[in-house]
Amino acid sequence: MEQKDKLKLLKEILLTEDRVFAQSITKKIEALNSVLNTKDQLSKKVDPIIKDNLDDFVKEIPKTLGPTITKTLKEEIKNSQDAVVEALYPIMGKMIKKYIQNEMKMLSERINKQLQSSFSIKSWKRKFKSKVSGVSEEDIIMSDLIKPEIEQIFIIDKDSGILSGNYSKKETIDKDLISGMLTAIKSFVEDAFSAGNQDLESIEYELYNIHIQNFHFYYIAVVISGAYNQTYKNNLENKLLDFSEHITKDHVEEKDLSTELEKYFKNE
Amino acid sequence: MSSPKKIVLLGHFGVGKTSLMKRFIDDTFSEDYKVTLGVQIQKKVVELKNTKKVSLIIWDVEGNTTVKNARLSYLLGSNGFIYVFDATRIDTFIDINEEIEFLKENYPKAKIKVIGNKLDLVSKQSLIDILALKEIDYDCLSSAKTGENVNKMFRDLAQDLQS
Numbered sequence: 341m342e343q344k345d346k347l348k349l350l351k352e353i354l355l356t357e358d359r360v361f362a363q364s365i366t367k368k369i370e371a372l373n374s375v376l377n378t379k380d381q382l383s384k385k386v387d388p389i390i391k392d393n394l395d396d397f398v399k400e401i402p403k404t405l406g407p408t409i410t411k412t413l414k415e416e417i418k419n420s421q422d423a424v425v426e427a428l429y430p431i432m433g434k435m436i437k438k439y440i441q442n443e444m445k446m447l448s449e450r451i452n453k454q455l456q457s458s459f460s461i462k463s464w465k466r467k468f469k470s471k472v473s474g475v476s477e478e479d480i481i482m483s484d485l486i487k488p489e490i491e492q493i494f495i496i497d498k499d500s501g502i503l504s505g506n507y508s509k510k511e512t513i514d515k516d517l518i519s520g521m522l523t524a525i526k527s528f529v530e531d532a533f534s535a536g537n538q539d540l541e542s543i544e545y546e547l548y549n550i551h552i553q554n555f556h557f558y559y560i561a562v563v564i565s566g567a568y569n570q571t572y573k574n575n576l577e578n579k580l581l582d583f584s585e586h587i588t589k590d591h592v593e594e595k596d597l598s599t600e601l602e603k604y605f606k607n608e
Numbered sequence: 609m610s611s612p613k614k615i616v617l618l619g620h621f622g623v624g625k626t627s628l629m630k631r632f633i634d635d636t637f638s639e640d641y642k643v644t645l646g647v648q649i650q651k652k653v654v655e656l657k658n659t660k661k662v663s664l665i666i667w668d669v670e671g672n673t674t675v676k677n678a679r680l681s682y683l684l685g686s687n688g689f690i691y692v693f694d695a696t697r698i699d700t701f702i703d704i705n706e707e708i709e710f711l712k713e714n715y716p717k718a719k720i721k722v723i724g725n726k727l728d729l730v731s732k733q734s735l736i737d738i739l740a741l742k743e744i745d746y747d748c749l750s751s752a753k754t755g756e757n758v759n760k761m762f763r764d765l766a767q768d769l770q771s
Contacts, residue, residue: 500686501667503612520667524649524667524682527681527684528646528681531679593611
């Protein structure tokens with residue numbers, strides 16, 4: 341073999357592997373080029389990554405941007421109160437107007453209903469009451485419509501908070517839990533503002549009042565809807581005192597007083 | 609069903625009173641610790657061995673290093689107490705005998721159960737040895753996390769309240 345051939349053979353032996361490797365690299369680069377430069381192929385690869393990142397971003401917004409947005413909104417509202425009022429006023433105004441209109445409509449329907457039953461005994465009684473008292477019939481109707489009504493009554497052991505009797509016009513959540521929580525609230529308030537032996541006497545919440553009458557071993561909680569006024573309170577106190585005359589400590593500890601309560605307060 | 613019975617859970621902060629109540633009422637457990645402020649009240653009806661039913665009103669009061677510091681109005685009229693200690697913290701049970709004495713003196717009619725909670729975090733035998741060494745009286749060891757002995761302890765107390 342000549343020197344020239346030997347050199348060629350040696351080159352082939354040494355460089356074949358590199359050439360194959362270089363060819364494979366070239367192919368890969370071409371494939372990559374094709375992916376990068378072809379929109380469809382590129383989007384297949386990149387879209388899932390972008391989607392995942394976007395999902396994460398959306399999830400993180402409340403944590404990362406939430407406080408900033410809230411702060412900015414607060415500042416913006418504070419700095420441009422007039423603009424905010426201007427924007428909200430028509431919406432709020434319409435809502436309030438609609439609510440009042442609806443309430444007035446319902447009230448007027450109820451008054452009409454009362455007036456229409458002009459031949460009923462109730463109506464004659466009302467007319468008579470109006471003549472005697474000098475209060476107009478419309479005013480008497482109005483006061484009847486917002487008349488306080490007993491919704492629920494609970495007789496509760498003062499120490500343990502255990503329910504001894506209950507009367508309710510509607511289904512309520514667990515009565516045992518209500519009496520327990522009422523007792524806990526009562527104990528807390530009485531301890532927190534301890535000024536001698538004073539008792540919590542009422543709790544108000546929106547359309548209801550809870551009248552609490554304390555006795556030696558127990559207390560009675562009455563949930564009242566409507567216009568709970570001083571006259572009604574006095575009458576209720578008297579009625580509860582009358583009722584309590586039949587109740588002893590043993591009754592509270594051992595007897596279910598629900599039937600007695602229902603008999604006594606069903607028509608209130 | 610007999611008249612409801614009031615049970616109060618007592619013990620130091622973080623011993624697992626609320627977890628025991630949740631395990632008993634809803635059969636749930638959470639690792640998150642939220643300190644109880646004031647009181648939480650729950651109810652469960654339990655059927656006794658003689659098929660009689662009793663309604664347990666459970667008052668889970670905020671933790672205190674001693675019963676004397678607890679809001680005493682929450683304890684009034686209790687039919688039973690469950691004094692809970694943390695098996696991993698000796699400070700929650702070192703004075704337990706005195707605490708129980710205080711309860712017995714002041715609430716003589718109430719039944720009392722002493723329970724060591726967080727059994728899942730300690731070796732049962734070594735805990736029993738420590739409790740014996742310190743001469744601490746207890747009724748059972750439990751874990752609100754695994755549920756071990758939780759129902760049994762409440763049911764035993766309900767049974768005691770009927771006898």
